[in-house]
Amino acid sequence: MRHFRLQIADGRWSAFCLLAFGLCLLTSSLSALPLYRDSLPNGLIVVTYEDHRLPTASLSLVCRSGSACDPEGKAGTAALTAYLLARGTPTVSGDSITSLVEFLGASFGGSASGDFINLGTQVLSKDVPTALDLLAGAVLNPAFSPKEVELARSQFLSDAQRRKDIPQAQVSLEFAKLVYQGLPYGNPTNGDTVSIPLIKREDLLTFHGTYVKPNNCFIVAVGDVQHADLVAAITQRLGSWASAPVPRPSPLAPAFPDGIKVKLITRPDMNQTYVEFGHPGITATDADMFSTRLMSYILGGAAMSSRLGITVREKGGLAYDVRCWFDRNTLPGAYHATVQTAKPKEAIEKMLRVIQVMHDSGATRAELEKAHNYYTGSFPLTYSSSGGKQYQVLSMELFHYGMDWLDKFPDRIRAVTLDQVNAAAREHISPGKYWMVILGPVTKEDLGLTGVQWIE
Amino acid sequence: MNLLLSLLLLSQPNEPLAARVTEFTLKNGLAVIVYVDSAAPVVSTNVYYKVGSYDEPLGHTGLSHMLEHLTFKHTDIYKPGDFDRIVDSAGGNNNGFTSESFTGYYEDFAKDRYELALKIEASRMGKCVFPDSEFESEHQVVSEERRLHDNYPATELWEEYGATACLVHPSRNPVIGWSDDVFHFTVQAARDWYHEHYNPANAVLVVAGDVRPADVKVKAEKYFGGLKGAPVTRADYYAVEPEQHGERRITIRKRVRVPSLIIGFHSPGTRDTAEFFAAEVAGSIAGSGQSSRLYKKLVTELQLATSVWGGNSVDRDPGLFQIGITPKAESLIPRIEQVVQAELDRLGTELVSDRELQQVRNQVLAGQFFQRDDISDMAYLLARCKILYGDWRAIEFYPSGIQLVTATQVRDFCHKYLKPDNRTTGILVSAKEGR
Known part of the structure; x- marks a missing residue:
């Protein structure tokens, strides 16, 4: 089996790794399964389920804020943010990322649910360093280029229109509106034909700047990776990511109808x-x-x-x-x-x-x-x-x-x-x-x- | 080392599949494949019958699917409701499905109880009964399933598109069957279909997971060995489509907000090895992923569409090379059609790049590992290859074939097949907007 191993490039990197390992002494594996969990000083959590059967790995960087945190009237903000996080940094375009990922036979993309946004990637384990570079670039330095924003918005709008053509989707959307009565879960996660045109690039920057913080995120890794190696590699890429207080969505419970x-x-x-x-x-x-x-x-x-x-x-x-x-x-x-x-x-x-x-x-x-x-x-x-x-x-x-x-x-x-x-x-x-x-x-x-x- | 051997070795995951697979045949003709993967203490037991929608006579489309439903009802030892109650009580998952070429059933259990799956499947294989009273309620359930299809506009486009592109091949019929056929099934037709096709000599048993092949052999003999096998003669070719001499078009007008467009061409089946693999590579380069030529052209560059996908069908018989597009607006469809054909023409005249070829190879090699992750997926692939190609090793045939495709072969395939006279175009537009 080929495992993902950290590529140590020079002495400075070695010293950094030692520091990282020192910070990981509290690695917890309270499970009988090959399951490990660590927290970086900035609050970023790494959970690994090691499985070395195949030379593959999947990694998810999860931010604990999803569409429930969408600004009022702008349903779909979290989902658009998640999608566009994977669509480029100021130095690497979205098309370049796609080209690289698809050339490797891998996948990389962002999506949202009510509770979280998820940047996920599936790669051969030899490509885990590349996957980590992509995840780090996405959360630290997303471009939200106007061209990409416009393209994504048109795609989300088309999907929203298409959902109205699908009876089950339409019923579910209408039910959510009724049962949540204006509370966050009542909004369509990927937005609707009214909300999507209202979402501006600034809304995406604000969502990212407000919620995508290490103390509000965790990474789940499954597959042919060594937890300690992975924590060190993540620390190297995301150790300097600054934490900040993150607001929480309203905890109000929806009301029952009277009939x-x-x-x-x-x-x-x-x-x-x-x-x-x-x-x-x-x-x-x-x-x-x-x-x-x-x-x-x-x-x-x-x-x-x-x-x-x-x-x-x-x-x-x-x-x-x-x-x-x-x-x-x-x-x-x-x-x-x-x-x-x-x-x-x-x-x-x-x-x-x-x-x-x-x-x-x-x-x-x-x-x-x-x-x-x-x-x-x-x-x-x-x-x-x-x-x-x-x-x-x-x-x-x-x-x-x-x-x-x-x-x-x-x-x-x-x-x-x-x-x-x-x-x-x-x-x-x-x-x-x-x-x-x-x-x-x-x-x-x-x-x-x-x-x-x-x-x- | 010659090139072919190098490529074959290159295409192998780090452990040969053969090291995990054991195959044997019972005296009654039941083919058994055991795939060992002990990573988790679970076992997936699958029985596939060599009967699907391709085998159905005119007026009985969907009968294989109807029968699949009925075989969950009543056997010599199980009464209605028992299948699911027993599987649930044992902490398992079970289901069935019907495809063009086969009908499959599976039970996934913790490894200490997979014998129960064999017992269930042996009973289903030889001992189903179909009382009139039970047929009627399940017939209504299947009719409701058919109506679910009717209410999804995209499904109607796909069904009618298939029937337009194919004149005689049974791929023109939906697996679930045409509504009129479905609503008029009879219990006798279902009984006859069962007795004609459900027997050990017309089935493949695949047991995948944390098992020992020797143990499977003993248990398979115990449960299936007493059933009588009766080989079923199956068409080698179902039907040969007449050569197409001009574009076919279909337009469906329904209550939709977003138009859809399908552009397809008759393409070779897996028997025509070299052209088939070239078609696979061409399909990937043309329409698979956001780095494909058509996605970049239609979505990113010209912004005429919001999504594009494409690919070639994988079947023994010739099938269709298809491109699916979500146009931004109905009015853009003519322009999109022009752009698509121009891109396909370019594929038919210019050589694709080395990087494009390598990307397809990389994707297939990586895909081999990803598909091995799930024992249920592996069971499906092993059974599919055994049924369609007579040998589970065809799993490895595919990536090897892809590695050998040259840029010239891709160009030649596109030049020969992706031409307007071989094209069928399907359009779904708003009933209001289009009138």
Whole structure:
């Protein structure tokens, strides 16, 4: 196996490395897995999951500020910033970077979610120094060249228009607006046709200058790298990156509606109706996180074997896909239930009934046992590939789950009792208090839903 | 050392794939491939049947996909709901999928329970039953899945584009089937399709992950050995498209805000080795990534489009070399078509640069490592190569072939195939804007 090894060029570099290693004495590996974590003096955290099977590595530089930090009316700022961080420095153009990356058979790009922006790269391990150079250049010295900004804005605008052509995307965007009622998660991560034209280069510079600080960032590395070597190389490139206080988005929780409030978008040109409903949910670090996850799995976690799946799909033949889930975010997210069907009235009524029963009567012991087995048994599958490891370690660091997260997850799942699952159903599902979006070839009269309030 | 050997060695990851692969065949004809990767204590068990949408008769498009759904329902030992309940209870993931050339099923489990996957798949292979009552509800589910496709405008463009470009080859039919066929499936047709195609001699079992080949052999014999094999004769060529003598065009007007454009040309299949690999390299240089010629021209330089992709189809039979474009506006489409053809003409008259060739080689070599990362991906590739080319080693054939492509071959391919008379153009525009 070829491992990434630090290229020591001269004596000064050696001395620097020794210093860097000295700073890394607190390297923590509280996991039984080859998982290591260090913090640089400027607050930048490096987490490495070593995996030397193949001469490849993936690295993500994650900034803990995402679209939830977008300026008001300028949804998409974080996403555009992330994209453009990878599109050049004052001395290396975006096209030159693309040319280099694609010549190496690698990838490099930036994206955003509600909670973070992510600069990710996947390379052969021999090219890790190049990948680190790209990441360092992106966060320390991004150009945001006017030409690149304009090009990216036109691409984001085109994507935003295209999302309006996709029924599921449109329903999800409308649902987010309703459930978050102006709070940050309600904004489309990549912006919309109104917000994108309003975003100026200065907004991107401000976002970068405000949030992309070492004490607000961490690096996740997975693959054929040695953690100590990597920390030294990162210290060499990003050790002088200055930390600064970073503002946090509003922690306000969205409010529940006082009934079932329905927004209907009639589309006679379609032959199927798309439905999404739900209400405010919990955070990814909520004390009831595990019990809620198990309850939601039993209720609608799998299209075929959950209660919703059995009732709506397997027995009802009403839909190809039906499911429900709780968002996992740093701030309170939402609880969602979705279906796409030619018989919306029947499907919605069945879903409401199934969810009500879960709320009122809870799960059975057999269902919990199955859920325990599913989560504990399938958990190793979630991080058997590099992509899976990257996702799990990123989540672990983002939500401060601790270095023993992967080791302890099965035990924590197994420890959840039936009483806790049923309490989660009672406390975190609120039947009768839903925001609902319906898009399809139907009218209010077709749907015949009773006891709902229509949003005009 | 000769050039070919050098290139073959260059194209090998640091450990030969053969060191990890064991292959054997049961007496009933079931081909078994074991791929050992002990990095994680998990095993992916896959069964692929040599039947897909290419095999379906007229009026029955989508039948393989319908059958895939039905085989999750009821066997001699499993009742409706059991498959998913049992797999979930054992902490596994499972699913099935249908493609043009095969239908696949998999279960991923912790390594100590992969035998359960073999038991499930053996039951699915030989013992499915299809009661009328269960057929109807699943038929409705599949009809809903078909409607999902109908409501995505880009899908309609792709389906109708394929049917325009190909006159006789079954690639003109969508894998999920045309709506009218899907809505009129019968349970008897599904039963017949199952009995015709689901047997050991028409299947490949791939077990990938933390397993011992000897153990797999014993267990495969235990579960599948008692099933009767009945080889299925499959067309070598499905159909040969008549030579095209002029451009074909299709315009779809729907409720869309963003237009789409597809420009494609009939291109060689993998049997035509030299031209196929040249087509692959040409596709990459023309339209793969932001450093491709068409992306740089249309998006970066002229700013006529917001995205471009391109590439050649990988299939035994001749397929299509396609470029997909998101124009900035419908009015720009004629200009974009001109630019694309001019760039393709240039590829057909001038030699590509050494750096462009080397970039494609580098991408393929790196891609070999990336694809080995996931045992499920490896299982898919091994099965695909076994079914399409008769040998899993075809995985290594691809990167080796790419390394040998010359600039002259790329130019000659482009000159021969990427010409207007061999072109099919598909356009999706707004129903309002276009009238």
